[in-house]
Amino acid sequence: MPDGLLNDDAHLIQRIxxxxxxxxxxxxxxxxxxxxGLALRVLNNPGLAEEAAQDTFMKVWNQASMWDxxxxxxxxxxxxxxxxxxxxxxxxxxNRTPIAVALEDIEDxxxxxxxxxxxxxxxxxxxxxxxxxxxxxxxxxxxxxFFQGLSHSEIAEELTLPLGTVKTRLRLGxxxxxxxxxxxxxxxxxxx
Amino acid sequence: MSDLPxxxxxxxxxxxxxxxxxYSVGATDPAETQQVEAWLPLCPDVVSELEEYIxxxxxxxxxxxxxIPPAALHDKLMALTADTAAPATRVNVSVPRPLPVPRNRRWxxxxxxxxxxxxISNAFWILLAAQLRQIQDxxxxxxxxxxxxxxxxxxxxxxxxxxxxxxxxVRVFWKPGENMxxxxxxxxxxxxSDQTYQxxxxxxxxxxxxxLFHVDTEGRGIMIFEPPRALDDYDAIGITTExxxxxxxxTSEAIAxxxx
Numbered sequence: 001m002p003d004g005l006l007n008d009d010a011h012l013i014q015r016i017x018x019x020x021x022x023x024x025x026x027x028x029x030x031x032x033x034x035x036x037g038l039a040l041r042v043l044n045n046p047g048l049a050e051e052a053a054q055d056t057f058m059k060v061w062n063q064a065s066m067w068d069x070x071x072x073x074x075x076x077x078x079x080x081x082x083x084x085x086x087x088x089x090x091x092x093x094x095n096r097t098p099i100a101v102a103l104e105d106i107e108d109x110x111x112x113x114x115x116x117x118x119x120x121x122x123x124x125x126x127x128x129x130x131x132x133x134x135x136x137x138x139x140x141x142x143x144x145x146f147f148q149g150l151s152h153s154e155i156a157e158e159l160t161l162p163l164g165t166v167k168t169r170l171r172l173g174x175x176x177x178x179x180x181x182x183x184x185x186x187x188x189x190x191x192x
Numbered sequence: 193m194s195d196l197p198x199x200x201x202x203x204x205x206x207x208x209x210x211x212x213x214x215y216s217v218g219a220t221d222p223a224e225t226q227q228v229e230a231w232l233p234l235c236p237d238v239v240s241e242l243e244e245y246i247x248x249x250x251x252x253x254x255x256x257x258x259x260i261p262p263a264a265l266h267d268k269l270m271a272l273t274a275d276t277a278a279p280a281t282r283v284n285v286s287v288p289r290p291l292p293v294p295r296n297r298r299w300x301x302x303x304x305x306x307x308x309x310x311x312i313s314n315a316f317w318i319l320l321a322a323q324l325r326q327i328q329d330x331x332x333x334x335x336x337x338x339x340x341x342x343x344x345x346x347x348x349x350x351x352x353x354x355x356x357x358x359x360x361x362v363r364v365f366w367k368p369g370e371n372m373x374x375x376x377x378x379x380x381x382x383x384x385s386d387q388t389y390q391x392x393x394x395x396x397x398x399x400x401x402x403x404l405f406h407v408d409t410e411g412r413g414i415m416i417f418e419p420p421r422a423l424d425d426y427d428a429i430g431i432t433t434e435x436x437x438x439x440x441x442x443t444s445e446a447i448a449x450x451x452x
Contacts, residue, residue: 021270021277028266033372033416036261038253050265054272061273072250079253124418125400127255145219146252152214153221167214174213178248 009074016064024061031075035082042086042147048093052086059085087149096154130180138173141166205235212238216245217252257403258372258416355429357448360411364429364450371418380411380447386436389447393419394428404438426452 012030015023035056039049059081060067067077091097131139144150144158152170156163208231214220215228232239267285274282355362360379366372375391383389389407393400400420407413419426430449432442 019276019278020281021273021283022281024273024277025266025270025283028269032261032266033258034254034256036265037259038256040259041256046262050262053261054265054268057269058272061269061276076250076253080250083253124254124256125402125420127251131255142217142252145214146217146249149218151219151221152224155219170217170219171210171213174217174245174248178213178244181248181251182244 010069013064013067013069013074016061024057027060028057031078034075035078038079038082039086042083042149043090043093048089049086052082052089055085055089056082083147087147091149126184127181130177130184133180134173134176138169138176141170142173142177145170203231203234205231205238208232208235209238209241212242212245216242216249254418258418260414260416353429353450353452355431355448355450357431359447362431362448364423366419366423368422371420371422373417373419373423375405375413375415375417377405377407377413378411380407380413382407382409382411383433387433388436388438389413390432390434390438390442391415391417392430392432392442392446393423393426394430395426399442401438401440404434423452428452 012023012027016027032053036049036053039052039056040046043049043052056078060078067074071077131142134142140159141155144155150158152167153163155161155170156166159166208228211220211224211228215225220228232242270283270285277283350365350367352363352365355364357377357380359381360377362375362377362380365374365376377389380389383406388404390404391402393402402417402419403415405413405415423429428449428451430442430446432439432444432446434443
C-alpha cells in the first residue's frame with residue numbers, strides 16, 4: 001500500500017476524530033461504493049444495504065479512534081465493520097441471534113498488519129478467479145459462512161446436509177483457497 | 193477425531209488446526225469457538241496459520257462488486273452527524289434533493305398541460321401520474337450518477353484519460369495509489385439486450401476483463417472497477433461489445449481504446 005494513501009487515511013481518521021464532517025464526507029466518497037457493495041452482497045436488498053452502510057459510517061464517526069493504522073488498511077477495517085453490521089442485520093431479519101461484534105473486537109480480529117494487506121492481496125478479480133478452482137459445493141458453504149454469517153450447524157440446517165459434511169466442505173474449501181491465494185499473492189509480490 | 197471437540201484442559205492442536213478455517217470466517221459454533229480460543233495459546237505452532245486464514249478472509253471482503261450507494265445516503269449521514277460535527281466543518285446538504293430547476297420547469301409545464309387535457313378521464317390521469325413518476329425516477333437516477341462523478345472529480349488527486357471512441361465519449365478517472373477507478377461514458381450506442389460492453393486492461397498480450405456495463409438511451413454508463421495493479425502498469429484500456437454475460441477474451445474490435 002502506498003505510504004501516501006496510508007498517511008491520507010490516517011489524516012482522514014484524525015479529522016473524523018475531531019468531528020470534522022467534511023472528513024466524513026470524504027471518507028464516504030472514497031469508500032462508500034466498497035461499503036455499500038459489500039452490504040448489498042450480504043443483504044441482497046438495497047434498502048437494508050443502505051441502512052447497514054449508514055450504520056457502518058456512523059460507527060466510524062462515533063468510534064474513529066478504534067482504527068489502528070499499524071494493523072491494517074482503513075478500507076479493510078471499514079469492510080470488516082460493514083460485514084459484521086450487515087450480517088447482524090441479516091440475522092435479525094431471519095430471527096437469528098445477532099453476532100454483535102464490538103469495534104474493539106474487530107481490531108482483534110484484524111490482528112497484525114501483514115504484507116498480504118495490499119492491493120495485490122485484495123485483488124477481487126484474482127480471488128474470484130481462484131474460487132473458480134473450487135468445487136461448487138465448497139464455494140456454496142464458503143459463501144454461506146462468510147457472506148451470510150452462518151455457522152457450521154446453521155449451514156447444515158439450511159442445506160439439509162449432515163453436520164460433518166458441512167464441516168469437511170468448508171475446511172477443504174478454505175484450505176485449498178488459502179494455498180492458491182498465498183501462492184498467487186506471493187508470486188505477484190515477488191514480480192512487483 | 194470427532195467433529196465437535198470435547199472440552200478438555202489438554203490441547204488437541206490437530207483438532208484446533210482443523211477448526212481454524214471455519215473459525216477465521218466466524219463459522220464455528222459457540223462450543224467450537226470457545227474451544228479454539230482456549231487452545232490457541234497452548235498451540236503456538238498454529239497461530240501463524242490462523243493469521244494466514246485471517247488474511248484470506250480479509251481478501252474475501254474485497255470480492256464484492258463496488259456499487260455506488262443511493263445519493264440520499266450521503267445527505268442522511270450528514271444530517272445524522274450535523275449535531276455532533278464541529279460547526280466550522282459542517283457540510284451543506286439539501287434534503288430532499290430537488291431536481292434541476294430547468295428540467296423541473298419543463299416537466300411541470302408539460303405535466304400541467306397534459307393533466308388539463310386528460311382530466312376528462314380518470315383512467316388517463318392515473319396513467320399520466322404513473323408515467324410522470326417513472327420519468328422523475330429516471331431523472332433522479334441520472335442526477336445521482338452525475339453527482340457521484342462530480343464528487344469523484346472534485347477530489348484533488350484524481351486523474352483522468354479520454355479514450356479514443358468510435359462514437360460518443362469515454363473517460364476513466366482514478367486516484368493514484370488506489371486500486372479503484374471509475375469509467376463514465378456518454379453517447380455510446382445502446383446495445384441489443386443480448387449484448388454488453390466489456391472493459392479490458394491490456395498488458396503485453398494479456399487482456400484482463402475488469403467488468404461489464406450497459407448504457408441508457410443517451411449512451412450514458414458508469415462503472416467502478418478495481419484494476420489488479422495500478423493503472424499506470426498497463427499498456428492500454430479498451431472497450432469491446434460482447435455477448436451478454438461477457439467473454440473470457442475480447443471477441444470483437446475495440447470500440448474505444450487509449451494507451452496509458
